[in-house]
Amino acid sequence: MAVLEPIAEKDLPLTRDLDLLAELLSDTIREQAGALTSDQIESIRDMAVRYVREHDAAAGQALSRTLSSLELSSTISLVRAFSYFSHLSNIAEDLHHNRRRRAHKMMGSAPQRGSLAAAINDLTSRNIKASEILALLNETLIAPVMTAHPTEVKRKTILDSHRALAELLTERDRVQMTPDELKANQDALERVMQTLWQTREIRTFKLKVQDEIENGSTYFRNTFLHEIPRLYIDLEDKLSELSGQPVELPNFMHVGSWIGGDRDGNPFVTAEVLKYAVSRQAGVVLDYYFQQCQKLENELSMSARLVQVDQSLQQLAEQATDDVARKGGGEPYRLAVSAIRARVFATAAKIGTFHHTLHDVAHAAPYELPQELAADLAIIANSLKAHGAAKIAAGRLRRLQRAVSVFGFHMAPVDMRQYSGMHEKMIAELFDRAGLEDYLSLDERSRRVVLLRELASPRPLICPYDVEYSEDVQKELNILKAAAEIQAQYGEEVLPNYIISNCDSVSDILEVAVLLNDVGLVSLAPQVRSKVNIIPLFETIPDLRGSDVIMTELFAIPQWRQLLACRDGVQEVMLGYSDSNKDGGYLTSNWELYKAELKLVDVFNKAGFKMRLFHGRGGTVGRGGGPAYDAILAQPAGSVNGQIRITEQGEVIAAKYADREVGRRNLEILVAATLESSFPPPCPPDFDPLPRRELMEKLSLRAYQSYRDLVYATPDFVTYFRESTPIGEIPNLNIGSRPSARKATNSIADLRAIPWVFSWSQCRLMLPGWYGFGTAISEYLKENGEEGLKTLRHHYKTWPFFTSSISNMEMVLAKSDIAIAARYSELVNDQQLAQRIFSRIKDEWQRAVDAVLAITEHTELLGDNPMLARSLANRLPYLDPLNHLQVELLKRMRSGDESEDVAHAVHLTINGIAAGLRNSG
Numbered sequence: 001m002a003v004l005e006p007i008a009e010k011d012l013p014l015t016r017d018l019d020l021l022a023e024l025l026s027d028t029i030r031e032q033a034g035a036l037t038s039d040q041i042e043s044i045r046d047m048a049v050r051y052v053r054e055h056d057a058a059a060g061q062a063l064s065r066t067l068s069s070l071e072l073s074s075t076i077s078l079v080r081a082f083s084y085f086s087h088l089s090n091i092a093e094d095l096h097h098n099r100r101r102r103a104h105k106m107m108g109s110a111p112q113r114g115s116l117a118a119a120i121n122d123l124t125s126r127n128i129k130a131s132e133i134l135a136l137l138n139e140t141l142i143a144p145v146m147t148a149h150p151t152e153v154k155r156k157t158i159l160d161s162h163r164a165l166a167e168l169l170t171e172r173d174r175v176q177m178t179p180d181e182l183k184a185n186q187d188a189l190e191r192v193m194q195t196l197w198q199t200r201e202i203r204t205f206k207l208k209v210q211d212e213i214e215n216g217s218t219y220f221r222n223t224f225l226h227e228i229p230r231l232y233i234d235l236e237d238k239l240s241e242l243s244g245q246p247v248e249l250p251n252f253m254h255v256g257s258w259i260g261g262d263r264d265g266n267p268f269v270t271a272e273v274l275k276y277a278v279s280r281q282a283g284v285v286l287d288y289y290f291q292q293c294q295k296l297e298n299e300l301s302m303s304a305r306l307v308q309v310d311q312s313l314q315q316l317a318e319q320a321t322d323d324v325a326r327k328g329g330g331e332p333y334r335l336a337v338s339a340i341r342a343r344v345f346a347t348a349a350k351i352g353t354f355h356h357t358l359h360d361v362a363h364a365a366p367y368e369l370p371q372e373l374a375a376d377l378a379i380i381a382n383s384l385k386a387h388g389a390a391k392i393a394a395g396r397l398r399r400l401q402r403a404v405s406v407f408g409f410h411m412a413p414v415d416m417r418q419y420s421g422m423h424e425k426m427i428a429e430l431f432d433r434a435g436l437e438d439y440l441s442l443d444e445r446s447r448r449v450v451l452l453r454e455l456a457s458p459r460p461l462i463c464p465y466d467v468e469y470s471e472d473v474q475k476e477l478n479i480l481k482a483a484a485e486i487q488a489q490y491g492e493e494v495l496p497n498y499i500i501s502n503c504d505s506v507s508d509i510l511e512v513a514v515l516l517n518d519v520g521l522v523s524l525a526p527q528v529r530s531k532v533n534i535i536p537l538f539e540t541i542p543d544l545r546g547s548d549v550i551m552t553e554l555f556a557i558p559q560w561r562q563l564l565a566c567r568d569g570v571q572e573v574m575l576g577y578s579d580s581n582k583d584g585g586y587l588t589s590n591w592e593l594y595k596a597e598l599k600l601v602d603v604f605n606k607a608g609f610k611m612r613l614f615h616g617r618g619g620t621v622g623r624g625g626g627p628a629y630d631a632i633l634a635q636p637a638g639s640v641n642g643q644i645r646i647t648e649q650g651e652v653i654a655a656k657y658a659d660r661e662v663g664r665r666n667l668e669i670l671v672a673a674t675l676e677s678s679f680p681p682p683c684p685p686d687f688d689p690l691p692r693r694e695l696m697e698k699l700s701l702r703a704y705q706s707y708r709d710l711v712y713a714t715p716d717f718v719t720y721f722r723e724s725t726p727i728g729e730i731p732n733l734n735i736g737s738r739p740s741a742r743k744a745t746n747s748i749a750d751l752r753a754i755p756w757v758f759s760w761s762q763c764r765l766m767l768p769g770w771y772g773f774g775t776a777i778s779e780y781l782k783e784n785g786e787e788g789l790k791t792l793r794h795h796y797k798t799w800p801f802f803t804s805s806i807s808n809m810e811m812v813l814a815k816s817d818i819a820i821a822a823r824y825s826e827l828v829n830d831q832q833l834a835q836r837i838f839s840r841i842k843d844e845w846q847r848a849v850d851a852v853l854a855i856t857e858h859t860e861l862l863g864d865n866p867m868l869a870r871s872l873a874n875r876l877p878y879l880d881p882l883n884h885l886q887v888e889l890l891k892r893m894r895s896g897d898e899s900e901d902v903a904h905a906v907h908l909t910i911n912g913i914a915a916g917l918r919n920s921g
Helices: 009-033 035-054 057-068 072-106 116-125 130-137 156-174 179-197 209-243 271-299 311-317 323-328 332-351 370-386 390-407 420-433 444-456 471-490 506-517 541-555 558-565 578-584 586-607 628-633 651-657 660-678 690-711 717-724 753-762 773-798 800-815 818-825 831-856 866-894 900-917
Strands: 141-146 415-419 497-501 533-538 570-576 610-616 643-648
Touching: 009 035, 009 072, 009 156, 009 179, 035 057, 035 072, 035 866, 057 866, 072 156, 072 179, 072 660, 072 866, 072 900, 116 209, 116 660, 130 209, 130 660, 141 660, 156 179, 156 209, 209 271, 209 390, 209 651, 209 660, 271 332, 271 390, 271 471, 311 332, 311 370, 332 370, 370 390, 415 420, 415 471, 420 471, 420 497, 420 506, 444 506, 444 558, 497 506, 506 533, 506 541, 533 541, 533 610, 541 558, 541 570, 541 578, 541 586, 570 578, 570 586, 570 643, 578 586, 578 690, 578 753, 586 610, 586 690, 586 773, 586 800, 628 660, 628 800, 643 651, 643 660, 651 660, 690 773, 690 831, 717 818, 717 831, 753 900, 773 800, 773 831, 800 831, 800 866, 818 831, 818 866, 866 900
Parallel strands: 141 643, 415 497, 497 533, 533 570, 570 610, 610 643
Antiparallel strands: none
């Protein structure tokens, strides 16, 4: 890793916060666990710091001896302490990023890369007019989509305490305090730290989907409902200033969710769960509107004696039923907002998810549509503007208007997703019960014929009575019927998408159209209608390679073209990063994704349809993670064009959106990168992309062979993986409702990509993020020598795709530790097998490190990223001992010690390591 320079003055506040939090934790441990335990932890911490930061070999040896001889009770206290040090480092670093951004703005410096201001400046410097940006935004959709994929190991209770610590630290940072105020803040910090130490970190129960729905709603309450309206307003103001006239933006950005609608591999998502997800979201957003109306009532105290309100406002005020509001008298705006608030309450009460107990307000008529609420808010805004109170209208009221416009009564569009094999099973069973063809015996061409026949038939395929279906099929049919009911109640925007996992044929797509046709969400007759986007998900290497053929054949079907015309000519395609990586390795996955996008751009252009790509990115680099701004800019030309959806998964959701300021920054990044990607600078006239694509094809092929040889062709590799990582212990962490594998087999192919990557992260190998790259580069350099190296360096400096790929790999390699990984190989029962496989992994790791350093011309990993290098330096002294202890505990557990304390300690180490690595799953 990069050699750290002395701490710069700008980073001293970070050091101050880290020292304060460490001191608070140490004092809490001393008070709660006793001086002996506290002194032992401090001694181990000191040894770890000297070993990691100063490369003190003697400290390393002493550390190893001490950790190996710890009693179990001391081990648990140490694991908890070091886990908390990692969590606290995350809090301090997030606060420092916010601090640095604020300082940057206060100094009047040029806008930071990735901000809205920087994006607008970049576009205008290239003579792109505000009218062109607005025209793009009128056809744009940008959507981060939250999934419930289980890599978030922290409980919501713990996250709430982290948020409280962050707020208290922010208060110290931004408010000049009196001694009494500083003491009160210190006392509050100590109370939160005590609460953390006395709170269980690990769940004792397995999450239900309902728990995941509630957890997901937290990010809306804390961040999205507040920050997305502000983002819209800021961009409107910037474009208004740029164009010289008022600009009102369309709703081009929202946050979506898979939670409660994603059934792929999750048997616990049912029709009732889907209904709960939607109604719970409605309850959260209506509660937000209700609270904002309460605040508006307090703010809009204008007297009828002093201002002239228009007739519409007066009529709205007369609808108020709240006796308390009426007693105020002569304050028409308060009465008008009271009337709105009563109708919001009645709307929520009608849905049945509101939990306030209030007087009178439930007597109002509920709103049927969010547009009715928007119209009432517009009456207030227009009246305020008419008597010179435009500034008041531009505050909370304007933000509430935008929130209603964006979130409606559903808050977040919920995607439905299911595995293609289930759709095939459903169609086969429906055909069988209806006395039609033996669907499973038909070839692809014949399947398309019968599916298109059913799609155009007015006869229902689902028998309404006297027919029994298998449990799985009936469950799926119930979900589809529930989806139709939900759309009828909330509107099409609540369930707009249906995603088909493992899609590898046109019939996979038509099957879903037929199923949706039977519940009224899709139809060709008597009229063409499509209330849902049907989205193929291409996720394995073969699927990615065949995606252009499938879409070409799909677009050749006249009936499908008719259906797309109902969706504004937009066809969405989802690309899977996780499974393609597990299938083919990091470099090949990235290259096949890039090639698939290039081919799809061409297919869509020829067909005359607009393409929207949905990127199934995970948290770690091995699952498509890495900085979102660079990832979007690295997309092929023509693949964005204002249309992009991106999954936000696992612990990355908390890292990006738990803090409101950090959340705003990440939302801005998505908008800024999409704008810049949609207006790419022109290529030089003599530019030829073919040579670099041919080079990548060669590198990818060799990396693919190397990766497949290890993971799928090496005898007993699966044994090595399962015994040298905590994969067997992860399912007991209760971090998600979804099983860790699609099928109960020992096969890596059936294992979900999430636990696959998560396990390699825990043992500090991060293998999915780099394996195969070193071999590919070393063999290329053997053939091409110094000229080949110059070529690679040129691509690194000039080709965003290659730059992003190498930078992400460098980050992964910096977080890996081959010496620690060697300790995990000792867990394998057959040590000859372990040494044979680990030696291959170790050699490839060294080749990967050498290749990255040669291409980037860095002397150490992260040589151009001192911020991340310092972040790792802050947390490695806590991470490394946790890894050491995890190995010792796994040995004890696997040798027969099945005590609850040992299992608990193992789970604590998994929690702490995940916190220290941050983007681990």
